[in-house]
Amino acid sequence: MSYTLEQFAGDIRAALRADPGPAGREAVRALTEKALHDQGFVAACFEKPAAQEREVLFEDPDLGFCVCRHVYDGPKGGAPHDHGPTWAIYGQAVGETEMTDWRYVTPPRDGKAGKVEKTRTYRLTPGDAHLYDIGAVHAPLREGPTRLIRIEGVNTDKVTRTAIEPA
Template identity: 50%
Template sequence: MEIFFEGDMIMAYTLESFSAECHRLLKAEPGPAGREKVCDVLREVLQDETFVATHLGDDCPERNIIYEDPELGFCILAHVNHGAKQSPPHDHGPTWAIYGQAAGVTEMTDWELVEPAGEGKVGKVRPAKVYTLNPGDAYVYNEGDLHSPRRESSTRLIRFEGVNTETIQRYRFEAV
């Protein structure tokens, strides 16, 4: 990986070095253990002010795919979210995601499945855990993990999807 050091402090990542390291980790361990290793690297990247400024500037759209791996299919996305918003409970269908908080605060709720969702059927969930993602935090959501983010003001995130979730079927869930 192409990382620049000054003493013990990491100075800069490039998108190319970051995505190459993530590819290497996920190819070696494609399951949850590899994702946790990617999450550790993401925490380092979130500390890189140059990387964050380059990819999460004010002109960044709310959802911006900055890298899509041609072999493994995972995507790295930059998100600049303006203002308050609460998302409904959701999973990532048959894939996984990693959320990395670069700026702002996100309150995340993990949900417990009560009734599965399906074609034409909204799933039912109940809250299981509420926690906060602060700048520098990153968290893995494996297949089937249900969660919902809430923010009271603007946030900036680097997020992974195991595959581009705009290309897969996902079902809706509601709290009970």
């Protein structure tokens, strides 16, 4: 029997209740890899056609974390960004995403964007899950169709993000 979204959300809830800090987030990353290796789970998450690129599949009413699916049918890049006051885990389900990590050269200050420079580039392939902790600046690049499961500490539709630009 496949891992279900409900089981996944329950396991995330248990991990974050046991430790809402770095160890709990690492446990959620490991759970995301477990889910991505279950083809039934992946199929169930992506069986419906996408109405939009990012869709919230589950949002926890108590802890606030959410499980999203991302569907990209063609190439798409992203600018360097963080997730404001929260963290996110990108789980690669289908295709590949080239990720670039960045570090601040000049932090944001007085309403001005922070300046960042690249530190490393790597690929997320199916089954990989990567934690972008609070304040971690990164940028995705997708060269073809991709599917992701993304766990957010809080729904990023509800947060203010820092203005960031390459130095």
